[in-house]
Structures are given as structure tokens and as C-alpha cells.
Amino acid sequence: MASSESPSPQAKQLDPVAESADIVPESAEVDNVGGLSFQEYTKGGMGRHLGIVSTTFLVVGRIIGNGIFATPSSITNSLGSVGASLMFWVLGMSLAAAGLCIWLEFACMIPRSGGEKVYLEAVYSRPKLLITVVFAVQAILLGFTASGCVIFASNILVAANREATEWQSRGIAIAVIVFVTLLHTFLPNWGVRGMNIITTIKIVTLLFIVVTGWVVLAGGVSRVPDPHASFRDAFANSATSGNLYATALFKVLNSYAGWSNAMYVLNEVKDPVHTVKIAGPSGLFICGVLYVLANVAYYAAATPEEIASSGVTVAAYFMKKVFGTAAQRALSVFIALSALGNVMTVTFAQARVNQELAKEGVIPYPKFWASSWPFGSPSAGLLLHFIPSFIVIIAIPFGDAYNFIIDLEGYPASVMNFLVAAGLFYWRFKKPNAPRPFKVWLPVAAFFLVAQTFQLVAPFLRPPGGKGDTSLPYYLYAVVGIGILALSVVYWTLWWVVLPAIGKYRLEPQREQLKDGTAVVVYRKVKNHDE
Numbered sequence: 001m002a003s004s005e006s007p008s009p010q011a012k013q014l015d016p017v018a019e020s021a022d023i024v025p026e027s028a029e030v031d032n033v034g035g036l037s038f039q040e041y042t043k044g045g046m047g048r049h050l051g052i053v054s055t056t057f058l059v060v061g062r063i064i065g066n067g068i069f070a071t072p073s074s075i076t077n078s079l080g081s082v083g084a085s086l087m088f089w090v091l092g093m094s095l096a097a098a099g100l101c102i103w104l105e106f107a108c109m110i111p112r113s114g115g116e117k118v119y120l121e122a123v124y125s126r127p128k129l130l131i132t133v134v135f136a137v138q139a140i141l142l143g144f145t146a147s148g149c150v151i152f153a154s155n156i157l158v159a160a161n162r163e164a165t166e167w168q169s170r171g172i173a174i175a176v177i178v179f180v181t182l183l184h185t186f187l188p189n190w191g192v193r194g195m196n197i198i199t200t201i202k203i204v205t206l207l208f209i210v211v212t213g214w215v216v217l218a219g220g221v222s223r224v225p226d227p228h229a230s231f232r233d234a235f236a237n238s239a240t241s242g243n244l245y246a247t248a249l250f251k252v253l254n255s256y257a258g259w260s261n262a263m264y265v266l267n268e269v270k271d272p273v274h275t276v277k278i279a280g281p282s283g284l285f286i287c288g289v290l291y292v293l294a295n296v297a298y299y300a301a302a303t304p305e306e307i308a309s310s311g312v313t314v315a316a317y318f319m320k321k322v323f324g325t326a327a328q329r330a331l332s333v334f335i336a337l338s339a340l341g342n343v344m345t346v347t348f349a350q351a352r353v354n355q356e357l358a359k360e361g362v363i364p365y366p367k368f369w370a371s372s373w374p375f376g377s378p379s380a381g382l383l384l385h386f387i388p389s390f391i392v393i394i395a396i397p398f399g400d401a402y403n404f405i406i407d408l409e410g411y412p413a414s415v416m417n418f419l420v421a422a423g424l425f426y427w428r429f430k431k432p433n434a435p436r437p438f439k440v441w442l443p444v445a446a447f448f449l450v451a452q453t454f455q456l457v458a459p460f461l462r463p464p465g466g467k468g469d470t471s472l473p474y475y476l477y478a479v480v481g482i483g484i485l486a487l488s489v490v491y492w493t494l495w496w497v498v499l500p501a502i503g504k505y506r507l508e509p510q511r512e513q514l515k516d517g518t519a520v521v522v523y524r525k526v527k528n529h530d531e
Contacts, residue, residue: 059283061199062258065342069315077308078248083234092252093288098448101440108437113267114356123423137488138412146392148343149173155336181386188377198341205334206290213297230299246458264349354381361521372516411481418452
């Protein structure tokens with residue numbers, strides 16, 4: 001861990017920090033991306049404590065959430081056939097791998113915490129701080145983990161065979177986000193251990209489903225008289241509507257979300273370039289193989305029609321078909337734990353992103369939000385993540401409004417992904433000689449860019465009957481998402497351009513160092529006539 005250092009009251013600039021053996025400095029081509037130097041960004045916090053296993057588990061734990069246990073039913077319902085559904089799960093893994101390759105090229109060039117926040121700053125450096133502000137607004141306002149908390153609550157109630165009011169479910173969900181926030185704040189090392197343990201449980205649960213599927217296919221389960229029925233004429237009844245394919249692709253990609261999770265915490269990763277090149281692909285490969293094989297298991301136990309009508313509990317339906325009702329309830333416990341692990345990994349990574357944003361000075365009271373005092377954890381960043389999650393859980397009624405908020409969360413993130421992918425091509429042109437420890441093949445990057453373009457357009461394609469997954473207009477969440485990004489541009493224009501012009505001052509960056517060693521950019525108002 002970096003040593004604590006008290007700042008000199010007179011000094012505003014930080015002395016360079018000596019590089020430790022496992023820190024890979026940026027080249028002169030990409031140094032000083034953002035307001036601080038590489039050494040200043042990586043100083044403070046918990047130090048480099050995540051190895052290859054923990055980093056891989058961070059990726060796996062983020063990807064494996066509720067998606068693989070629930071969404072196969074809606075994907076089958078949209079696509080209509082086993083063959084099309086399995087192809088989309090493979091397509092989703094391929095797209096995630098393409099995105100991972102783009103992120104790896106950036107991460108190996110700029111091995112710092114923050115993920116796409118850092119890559120966007122590197123590419124879109126003008127106008128100054130505009131892209132940082134745009135990313136900050138969507139990341140902070142929409143980076144909540146409310147859905148995972150609610151999924152935990154609903155599955156625990158199923159396992160306990162209890163009916164609960166909406167407010168009782170809210171109470172359980174609030175308890176989850178409070179527990180996770182306190183754990184990562186006061187016992188950060190135990191938080192990492194807890195994530196690793198729950199990720200192991202997730203993998204074991206999926207392996208159990210996969211192996212059970214093999215047994216079913218071999219004819220070893222009398223409850224399933226014809227385990228090969230789903231695979232005969234596998235593409236029969238495939239959907240013909242483009243919107244249905246778009247909807248299915250969104251859900252598949254959402255199930256793979258988290259492949260970039262390691263990039264958010266690189267300041268805490270040992271030998272970050274070497275580690276992330278192993279952990280990222282390994283984590284995604286593990287999840288992709290398990291996802292495809294789990295779907296094969298589901299179709300071995302039930303027909304496409306049964307899967308499509310099973311609702312959001314396809315894994316539980318699988319257990320009921322194979323083992324009976326008791327096993328169905330038992331699986332709910334493991335799905336609840338999976339949701340808890342997902343909340344833990346998202347909170348762990350998002351708090352680091354919030355801290356990196358605070359270091360840039362683009363949010364109010366940056367020294368408070370950037371602090372790692374007193375436990376080395378990004379405690380203020382965790383609080384900043386907790387606030388919107390708590391508000392969504394307690395203030396948004398379950399049902400259409402809640403589902404709308406969850407849909408809204410994803411669209412601005414797709415815009416950011418598109419900008420990162422497009423930025424890779426620009427940077428190849430702008431900095432052709434910059435050292436690249438990992439270099440993505442450009443056709444792979446183009447494949448991902450086209451897919452992101454499709455994701456931005458697809459929400460505006462009219463679905464059959466003109467109705468989406470809520471009673472609200474099907475395009476509304478995309479329109480509101482674009483509106484939030486537009487408001488962030490308005491905020492930047494007002495705060496960084498209009499008000500300084502009216503007040504005849506400029507915002508001058510000054511580097512300061514906190515007691516825990518964290519470096520922060522603080523913007524001070526300086527009157528123009530003082531020059």
C-alpha cells in the first residue's frame with residue numbers, strides 16, 4: 001500500500017512518486033491523460049493487492065449475475081427456436097470478446113483504474129473536461145445496483161416460501177446494499193475474499209446445471225422422457241421480426257456485461273498489464289462456455305415452448321423438471337447468492353470509478369469524494385455509489401417504473417462504449433507509434449463498433465404491436481438516456497464556459513495531495529485581471 005504523506009500547506013504541485021516494481025508507467029505518447037500524471041493517479045488507496053485469480057474472479061463475478069438463470073426464457077420467447085437462441089449466446093460471447101480486445105489495447109497503454117473514463121479522456125481531450133463530465137453524470141446517476149438487491153430479496157423469499165409486501169422486499173434490498181457498502185468500506189480485504197467465495201459458488205452452481213444437463217441428455221433422468229426433442233429441427237419457428245432479434249441481442253449482451261470489470265480497478269492489480277491480459281480473457285471464456293452449456297442443459301430438460309413460458313425463473317424451472325419442487329426452492333438460495341455477489345463486484349468497481357472521477361475535480365467537493373481515509377478503501381466513492389442505489393430501491397415503485405429505470409441504465413453506457421470503440425480507430429491514426437503491449441485486430445474492433453451502432457439504433461425500431469417490455473413507449477428509455485447525456489453537456493457548458501465568462505474568471509487546476517496519499521485536481525476561481 002502506498003505510504004501516507006501529509007501535504008505541505010504551501011505546495012500545490014505534487015512531487016513525482018517513485019515507481020514500484022510492478023507499476024507499468026505510461027509512455028510519453030499517452031502520459032498525463034486527464035489532470036494528473038501516471039504516478040499521481042496510482043498513488044494512495046489500497047495498493048496493488050489483486051493477483052491473477054482475484055482479478056479473474058472479479059470479471060467472472062460481475063458477468064455471472066441473474067442473467068443466465070433468468071433471461072434464457074425471454075430470449076427463447078423472442079427468437080422462437082433453440083438453434084437461434086444458442087447462436088445468439090455464442091454471438092454475445094463473440095461481441096463481448098471483441099469489446100474486451102478493444103479495452104485491453106487501451107488498458108495496456110494506460111494501465112490505470114477507471115476503465116472507459118480514462119480511454120475517453122485520452123481520445124476526446126478537447127473540449128477540455130467535456131467527455132469527463134458527460135461520463136461522470138451517467139456513471140454516477142445511473143451506476144446503481146438496485147436490480148441486484150431486488151433480485152436477491154425476491155429469491156430469498158422464494159427459498160423461504162414466504163409471501164412479502166413490496167415494502168418488505170424493499171427492506172431486504174436496502175439491507176443488502178447497506179451490508180455491501182459497509183463491508184467494502186470497513187473490511188475491504190474481506191470484501192475481496194467474499195467476492196471470490198461467492199464467485200466460486202456461482203461457478204459450481206452453473207457446473208452443476210451443466211453436468212445435470214449431460215445426465216439428462218444421456219437418458220439418466222426418468223422425469224424427462226425425450227431429452228433430445230428440443231434439438232430436432234432446431235431452427236423451426238425462428239422469429240422473422242428484426243425487433244425481436246434486437247431485443248434478444250440486448251438481453252444476451254446484458255448477461256455478458258462485466259467483461260471490462262478488471263479495467264476499473266487496475267490501480268489495485270499487481271503487474272496490471274500482464275495480469276489483465278490473462279484475467280480478462282480467462283474470465284470471459286469461463287462464463288461464455290458455462291453459459292452455452294447451461295442453455296443446452298435447459299433445452300435438454302424442457303421444450304422451447306416450456307422454456308419460453310417459464311418466466312424469469314428458467315433455472316428454477318429446470319431444477320423442478322429434473323429434481324422436483326424442493327430442488328427448485330433450493331436453487332433460489334444460490335440465485336440469491338449470485339445476485340449478492342453481483343452487487344458486491346459492481347459496488348467494488350463502481351466505487352473506484354467514482355474515486356477516479358473525483359480525482360479529476362469534475363464533481364463538487366472532490367477532495368472528500370476522492371479520499372481513501374481511514375481504511376484505504378474508497379469509502380466516499382462507495383457512499384457516492386450507495387446514494388443512487390438507495391434512492392432507486394426506496395423511491396421507485398416496482399413494476400413498469402422500476403423496469404424502465406433498469407432499461408434506462410444501459411442506453412447511455414452503450415453510447416460510451418460506442419465512443420470508446422470509435423476512439424480506438426482515431427487513436428490508431430493519431431498515435432500510430434505509441435507502444436501497444438496488446439493490439440486488437442482492426443476487423444475485430446469494427447465488428448464491435450457495428451454491434452454498438454446497432455444497439456444505439458435498435459431501441460427505436462418498432463416492436464410487434466408497438467409495445468416494449470413495459471406499458472411505457474418502447475423508445476422512451478433511449479430518449480431519456482440521450483436527454484441525460486445532453487443535460488451533462490449543458491452542465492459542462494454552464495459551469496466551465498458560461499459562468500466563467502459572465503464572472504470574468506477562469507477555473508485553474510491545482511494539484512493537491514490528501515493525507516492518505518491520494519492526488520486530486522482542485523479547480524480554483526482566478527479573476528482574469530489577476531494575470
